[in-house]
Amino acid sequence: MFGRILVEVADLIAAEQEVNKLKALIQSNQLHVTTVRDSISDWRGNSADELGKQMNDFLRDLDRWVQQFESMQLELAHYTLKMKQADEQL
Template sequence: MSGRILVELHDLMQAEKDLTHLMNLLKANKAHVQSIGESIGDWKGQAAEEMRSKMDQFLTVMARRIAEFEHQQVDLARYNYRMEEADRAGN
């Protein structure tokens, strides 16, 4: 090798699929936690408040992570497109 980084377009496309799958799992987990939060909405007491607080914190972090992954997915899709264009131009 001549010190160049080689990336197969197939690998980039697979990474994009894997990232989409991960985001779908995160969104499903977030929805599940939200449904649990709704089901404990009428609970009373300190333990209930602590549980709601922890769930709210978790959902906040989860939403932030999902947004980060969405941004990375857009960047990866753009990169994939540029690499496909470069590959077409090279042929």
């Protein structure tokens, strides 16, 4: 027997807001890491090179995460719109 999946539009809107908050937090972290990386750009040596590499790798990861959250935002917004339209038709 199949059950029904019930999703409240309010829950979808809350999920959209949470995704927005998380994306903003990641973007804030990007800014912080970029600022720190730029402030140590004059450091020299193997340790500085390794730290710079790790920070650049982390920034690439943050960029990827932002892109994933943007994709989630679009999907959630589209799904929320569909659910609102379905609700209005009832």
